Amino acid sequence: MIENLISRYVRHLNQRLMAFGPEPGEVRLPDPDPDKRYLLYLHIPFCVVLCPFCSFHRxxxxxDKATQYFEALQREIRSVTERGYQFGELYIGGGTPTVMPDALAETIELVSKLHSVSSISVETNPHDLDAQKLNQLKQTGVNRLSVGVQSFDDSLLKEMQRYEKYGSGEEIGEHLRGVSGLFDTLNVDMIFNFPHQSEAILKSDLAVLTDKLLVDQVSWYPLMTAASTSRPMARRIGNVDHSRARKYYEVIAEHMLAAGYERASAWCFSRCPGMFDEYIVGHEEYVGLGSGSFSYVNGTMYANTFSINNYVRLINEGLTGAVQKREMTLFEQMRYYLLMRMFGGHLDLDIAEKRFDGQFGKLMWRDIAGLRAIGAIRKASDQLALTESGYFLWVILMREFFSGVNNFRDDMRHNISREPRRV
Ligand code: SF4
Known part of the structure; x- marks a missing residue:
């Protein structure tokens, strides 16, 4: 019942947040605040295997395409730098950013040359964990590596079509052992609530992570869908039963907390402080470059083209990769702020009031009262914090939020032919 309410709340929020409109002219980020150092996100959309459950832009x-793409991306990095943007942290996600290690290293070196970035996080897949690639990443200053594993169970890996390319659970474990201690943080991405994932499989995966591999950080994503992937996914891996999600999340949280991990977000468990995948929790504003990335600056969300060809063409013509934008009302900005801060577990009300010129409590009281009434959050002095059951509700909330983003990605892909072809 409460989960349904939460889902409805987020769908309503998504409908508004994702109501982007095509822009007739060039879409440009606003001039930067010279006193700010923004977070930079780079998207590398290429993968050697397209997993059936995945709704990312990949x-x-x-x-040949990837070579052109990296060149365009580097051009876009130079161009936002010339406009005065300064970046303090770098996240590179995908896709599989490590598909072309030399081009990736060159791109990271370019960002480091132009900006003093204090931390660099890169996503990768198990078959890229060889000594040469890892040393190359280490030398470019990468201090967090996030590896997409999803499960160590061979039958699930086969269903996901990952077994053949990325190896068995045993082999993936061996690769991960080779990375241990090389970076400040080694994160492993896992998925829970696969249709054929029994509780025994889940518990076995948990034991591998915390008892055998002792990884620094684990992000446990609930299986998410998008309109475009739900059918092929159902054919390949079965139908998703959302009613099991709570039970599975409780098993995960109990195990991870007992093993000494702390929550960095509702679904990320960490043994060390530092970066985690959901940079949106700690960075209200961010700049996303590359095809399929989003930026959020000055209360406006910008979406880059999902067409690789159009992206390369736009950049080569001296334009930006952005093709759509959505200006949010003050109320929407606050809701987005509340959603993202609470995803990290807590929200400082004093900071929120300062950020929104004393309007936050006045405009958000209904949302806050509703979330308190269903037991999702509690208030302690000047902090809002998630309750134990609130952590699970936030997992549902964020699952719905990202499913909405996935549907938006579907729309962007379908509408590629209608994007303006500027000359
Ligand atoms: S799950 Fe990872 S490797 Fe698989 S298609 Fe998605 S981005 Fe690529």
């Missing part, structure tokens, strides 16, 4: 790897 395309099959082709060396």
């Amino acid at each position: 395309v099959e790897f082709r060396k």
Whole structure:
């Protein structure tokens, strides 16, 4: 019942947040605040295998396309730098950012040359964990590596079509052992609530992570869908039963907390302080470059084209990769702020009031009262904090939020032919 209410709340929020409109002219980020150092996100959309459950912006790897893409991305980095943007942290996600290690290293070096970045996080897949690639990443200053594993169970890996390319659970474990201690943080991405994932499989995966591999950080994502992936996913891995999600999350949280991990977000458990995948929790504003990335600056969300060809063309013509934008009302900005801060477990009300010129409590009281009434959050002096059951509700909330983003990605892909072709 409460989960349904939460889902409805987020769908309503998504409908508004994702109501982007095509822009007739060039879409440009606003001038930067010279006193700010923004977070920079770079999207590398290429993968050697397209997993059936995945709704991210990803395309099959082709060396010629990827080469052009990295060149355009580097051009876009130079261009936002010339406009005065300064970046303090770098996240590179995908897709599989490590598909072309030399081009990736060159891109990271370019960002480091132009900006003093204090931390660099890169996503990768198990088959890229060889000594040469890892040392190359280490030398470029990468201090957090996030590896997409999803499960160590061979039958699930086969269903996901990952077994053949990324190896068995045993082999993936061996690769991860080789990375241990190399970076400040080694994060492993896992998924829970696969249709054929029994509780015994889940518990076995938990034991591998915390008892055998002792990884620094684990992000446990609930299985998410999008309109475009739900059918192929159902054919390949079965139908998702959302009613099991709570039970599975409780098993995960109990195990991870007992093993000495702390929550960095509702679904990320960490043994060390530092970066985690959900940079949106700690960075209200961010700049996303590359095809399929989003930026959020000055209360406006910007979406880059999902067409690799159009992206390369736009950048080569001296334009930006952004093709749509959505200006949020003050109320929407506050809701987004509340959603993201609470995803990290707590929200400082004093900071929120300062951020929104004393309007936060006045405009958000209904949302806050509702969330308190269903037991999702509690108030302690000047802090809002998630309750134990609130952590699970926030997992549902964020699952719905990202499913909405996935549907938006579907729309962007379908509408590629209608994007303006500027000359
Ligand atoms: S799950 Fe990772 S490797 Fe698989 S298609 Fe998505 S981004 Fe690529």
